[in-house]
Amino acid sequence: QVQLVESGGGLVQAGGSLRLSCAASGRAFSTYAMGWFRQAPGKEREFVAAINYNGGVTHYGDSVKGRFTISRDNAKNTGDLQMNSLKPEDTAAYYCAAQSRSYYSTRYKFDYWGQGTQVTVSS
Numbered sequence: 001q002v003q004l005v006e007s008g009g010g011l012v013q014a015g016g017s018l019r020l021s022c023a024a025s026g027r028a029f030s031t032y033a034m035g036w037f038r039q040a041p042g043k044e045r046e047f048v049a050a051i052n053y054n055g056g057v058t059h060y061g062d063s064v065k066g067r068f069t070i071s072r073d074n075a076k077n078t079g080d081l082q083m084n085s086l087k088p089e090d091t092a093a094y095y096c097a098a099q100s101r102s103y104y105s106t107r108y109k110f111d112y113w114g115q116g117t118q119v120t121v122s123s
Contacts, residue, residue, distance in 0.1 A: 002026040002098050002112040009094060009117030012086055018119060020081040022096030030074035032112075033104040035059075036081045038092035038119075048094070049081060053102040063089075086121045093118050 035050035049070035072079040097110035
């Protein structure tokens with residue numbers, strides 16, 4: 001079992017930066033791909049980024065490419081999402097998730113989810 005807890009959300013002005021962190025419990029986390037998703041009120045959940053178990057390969061949604069960076073530190077059992085050049089449309093609840101496989105794939109669901117952290121970007 002893996003439990004995930006996000007932190008680092010908050011209110012920031014457009015153009016600013018935030019760094020989200022995901023703390024994981026369970027030794028299996030270091031063998032799982034992880035990702036970040038977001039959901040704004042009235043909208044569907046959106047894929048933001050994913051990273052393979054060893055950090056070697058990353059994937060990004062089109063709306064965040066070039067602005068967001070996903071990383072992980074398996075020694076600390078954590079994953080981060082660095083968000084730069086934030087826009088009002090980035091406002092959403094952000095969730096980290098883990099996929100019970102080492103390499104991220106859109107063919108499989110994410111099995112573990114955190115409770116989310118709110119990011120609000122003011123214009």
